[in-house]
Amino acid sequence: MKVTLKELAAKCGCSITSVSRALKNDRSISKELREKVRKLADELGYVPNSIAESMRTGFTNTIAIILQDFRNPYFSIMAKYIEEYATSMGYSSIIMTTSEIPEKEINAVYTSISKNVDGVLLLPIQKDSESVKLLKKFRKPFILVGRYFEELETDYVIANDHKAAYLATRHLIEKGHKKILFISGHSYISSAVLRLKGFKKAMDEAGLHVDPEDVIEVSSAHGECRETLMQKLKEKHEYTAIFAFSDLLAHEALYTLRELGIQVPSEMAIVGIDDLQSHIIFPIKMTSVSSNVEKMAKESIKLLLKLIKSDNPEGTPVKPTKKVIDVKLSLGETT
Amino acid sequence: MKVTLKELAAKCGCSITSVSRALKNDRSISKELREKVRKLADELGYVPNSIAESMRTGFTNTIAIILQDFRNPYFSIMAKYIEEYATSMGYSSIIMTTSEIPEKEINAVYTSISKNVDGVLLLPIQKDSESVKLLKKFRKPFILVGRYFEELETDYVIANDHKAAYLATRHLIEKGHKKILFISGHSYISSAVLRLKGFKKAMDEAGLHVDPEDVIEVSSAHGECRETLMQKLKEKHEYTAIFAFSDLLAHEALYTLRELGIQVPSEMAIVGIDDLQSHIIFPIKMTSVSSNVEKMAKESIKLLLKLIKSDNPEGTPVKPTKKVIDVKLSLGETT
DNA sequence: CTGTTAGCGCCTTCAA
DNA sequence: TTGAAGGCGCTAACAG
Numbered sequence: 001m002k003v004t005l006k007e008l009a010a011k012c013g014c015s016i017t018s019v020s021r022a023l024k025n026d027r028s029i030s031k032e033l034r035e036k037v038r039k040l041a042d043e044l045g046y047v048p049n050s051i052a053e054s055m056r057t058g059f060t061n062t063i064a065i066i067l068q069d070f071r072n073p074y075f076s077i078m079a080k081y082i083e084e085y086a087t088s089m090g091y092s093s094i095i096m097t098t099s100e101i102p103e104k105e106i107n108a109v110y111t112s113i114s115k116n117v118d119g120v121l122l123l124p125i126q127k128d129s130e131s132v133k134l135l136k137k138f139r140k141p142f143i144l145v146g147r148y149f150e151e152l153e154t155d156y157v158i159a160n161d162h163k164a165a166y167l168a169t170r171h172l173i174e175k176g177h178k179k180i181l182f183i184s185g186h187s188y189i190s191s192a193v194l195r196l197k198g199f200k201k202a203m204d205e206a207g208l209h210v211d212p213e214d215v216i217e218v219s220s221a222h223g224e225c226r227e228t229l230m231q232k233l234k235e236k237h238e239y240t241a242i243f244a245f246s247d248l249l250a251h252e253a254l255y256t257l258r259e260l261g262i263q264v265p266s267e268m269a270i271v272g273i274d275d276l277q278s279h280i281i282f283p284i285k286m287t288s289v290s291s292n293v294e295k296m297a298k299e300s301i302k303l304l305l306k307l308i309k310s311d312n313p314e315g316t317p318v319k320p321t322k323k324v325i326d327v328k329l330s331l332g333e334t335t
Numbered sequence: 336m337k338v339t340l341k342e343l344a345a346k347c348g349c350s351i352t353s354v355s356r357a358l359k360n361d362r363s364i365s366k367e368l369r370e371k372v373r374k375l376a377d378e379l380g381y382v383p384n385s386i387a388e389s390m391r392t393g394f395t396n397t398i399a400i401i402l403q404d405f406r407n408p409y410f411s412i413m414a415k416y417i418e419e420y421a422t423s424m425g426y427s428s429i430i431m432t433t434s435e436i437p438e439k440e441i442n443a444v445y446t447s448i449s450k451n452v453d454g455v456l457l458l459p460i461q462k463d464s465e466s467v468k469l470l471k472k473f474r475k476p477f478i479l480v481g482r483y484f485e486e487l488e489t490d491y492v493i494a495n496d497h498k499a500a501y502l503a504t505r506h507l508i509e510k511g512h513k514k515i516l517f518i519s520g521h522s523y524i525s526s527a528v529l530r531l532k533g534f535k536k537a538m539d540e541a542g543l544h545v546d547p548e549d550v551i552e553v554s555s556a557h558g559e560c561r562e563t564l565m566q567k568l569k570e571k572h573e574y575t576a577i578f579a580f581s582d583l584l585a586h587e588a589l590y591t592l593r594e595l596g597i598q599v600p601s602e603m604a605i606v607g608i609d610d611l612q613s614h615i616i617f618p619i620k621m622t623s624v625s626s627n628v629e630k631m632a633k634e635s636i637k638l639l640l641k642l643i644k645s646d647n648p649e650g651t652p653v654k655p656t657k658k659v660i661d662v663k664l665s666l667g668e669t670t
Numbered sequence: 671c672t673g674t675t676a677g678c679g680c681c682t683t684c685a686a
Numbered sequence: 687t688t689g690a691a692g693g694c695g696c697t698a699a700c701a702g
Contacts, residue, residue: 015672015673016673017672018671021672028671028672029671033672054678055677055680056677058678
C-alpha cells in the first residue's frame, strides 16, 4: 500500500537517489525529471517514511511532553499551546502523563530515549529528580517547564511565582483581609515554595502575622482539597479570605464553600493562580493571577529547539538558560 | 552517548546477533553469555532503539490521537484516559489537535502515515470526511471516537447520544419545565443530530411543542455560546430551562445567566452532557448526563489494537464494529 | 546532471 | 550454541 522511493524509481526508470533528490527539489536534477517524479509521487500518493528518515539523519522531528494529568486544566492548556506551537515549528508531540507517580515519569523518559525524540519538555512531579538525572545522563536535550530544581543546573522556563503570590495576597490585603488561609501545594514543588515566599512577603509588608497553621498543603488529586478545607473551616477560625495555589484548588475551595453555605466573596474571598478563565469558560469568574501559560509554552519550545539545533555531542557544558515569565492580576467576582 | 548492540557486542567479544538474542533471553544462548550481556547492558545503560526496531518490524508501538482542542475539558478527559490506557497496553501516543480546522485534520493524518503509527483514534471535526477517506486509502487502522459518519462504513465508538438527550430532557420535563431551549452544536456533528432527536422525542412524548427557534446551534469556541445566548435571552421569551449540548456550553450558559442576573435553578434550570464534574471539580455541580468517557476511551483502544493485530494487508473488507456506550443521568444543583 | 555505494540499528533467515 | 549476511527506506559521500 505504501509507496516507497524504490517503487517510484522503478516506474520512473531512474535511481532511488535521483527520486529522493527530485522530491527535495534539488537543483542539480533536471527540471524534467523533477517534474516527472513529483507528478508520479502525487499520483501514487507517496508519503515519505519518517522512520527511515530518522534512521539516517538521527532526528525524528518529534518532541516528548511529560506532564501529570489532563484533568488539571492547567496542564491541558499547557499541552494545547505546546502542541500547537510545536506543530507550527514542524515537530510532532508524544505526550505522556505521569499522574504524579515518579515511576511513570522515569518510564516516560525511557520511552523518550528509546523513541529517539529530539527533545523533552518535562513538567516534573518533583517528588524526586531521577528523571532529570536520566535525561542528563543520556544527554537528551530537555527543558523543565513550570518548576525547577534548586540543586540541579538545568534550563527551565517558569512563571514568576513569587510575584504571582505576592500580587494575589496584596490584592486580598488591599480588600481589607487580615487573616488569610493559603491552600498550597506540596513543599517539594518549587512553585509552591516560591508562592509561599511571595505570600509571606506581602503579609510581612502589611504587618500581618502568618501562623504555620495558616498554610495547608494539599495535592491536586480529585477531592483532597475539599476534605482538608472542610475540616479546617469547621474548626473555629477567623479567616475571611483564601489564597489558593492554583485555580483548580480555588475552584475546589469555591465548591466546598458552597457546600458549607459560606457566601463568596462577602463572607470569604478567594484568589487563585493561573487565570484559567482566560482560556476556558467556567461558571464563575475567579480572581486570579495569570501565569501566562501561552508564553511559557512558546518560550519552552523555542528554548528546546535551540538546544536541539545546537546539539553538542561532546557535551561541552553550556550555561543553562533560566527564563522567568511575568504574571498579572486579573479581577473576577470572588474578591 | 547512546549504546548500541554493536558496542555491547564489541565489549562482550561476541556477535551483534548474540547480544540481541541474549537480551531477549533467547534460550538458545548460553546462560553465561546471557548474564554477561545483561549485566553489561545495565552498566552501560543500553536502551533499545525503537526507530531501528520499527524499521525492521514495521510496527512503531505508537498510536495517533487526533482531537480538536484541549481547552475543551471533554477532549482533555478523553485524552487522559486514552493516553493512560494506551500506555498500559504498551503504546505511546502522538497527540495532534485540529482546532476544528479541516486542513489540520488532514495534516494530522498525513503525519500519522508518515510517522508510521500503528493506528489512529480520530475524534473528527466532521466539517468534511476527507481525513477518513485518507485513512481508508492508506489502509491505516483507525477508529472514530465520539462521532461517526452516516454515509461511511467505519469502526466507531460513540456514546448513546440519543438516550443522553432524552434523559436530560425528560428530567427537565419531570421538573415541570415546558419551554426548553436546546443549545446544540453544529448540525454536521453526528452527536448533535442524535441529541436533537433525543430532545424532540422526549418533548413529543410529553406532548410539548418544539419550535425551530427553540434550538440554537453554536460552536464550542470560546465565547460564542455566551453571545448567542445573551441575544436570545434579551428577546421576549418563555424559557424556564436550558438543555446544553455539552457541559462546556452549559458552563458558558451558567456564566451568561449570572451576568444577566438570572437565578439558577429557580428562574432557569440547566442540564448538560458529559458529567465533567465526575472528573474535574468545578465551582458548581451541574446536572448532566454522563457520556462515560472512560469507557469510550477504553473500548476505542481495545478495538483499535484488535484492528492493528488482525491487520489484513490484502484489505479483505471486514464488517466494521460499531459500539454504543451507555449513559446515565447525574443530578447536580442546576435543576 | 545522475548513479553507485554504504550504512543508520536492529532482527530474521540461513549456515556452521 | 553462535555467527554472517541481508535488508527495512532513506540519505550522504563519492564517482562518473
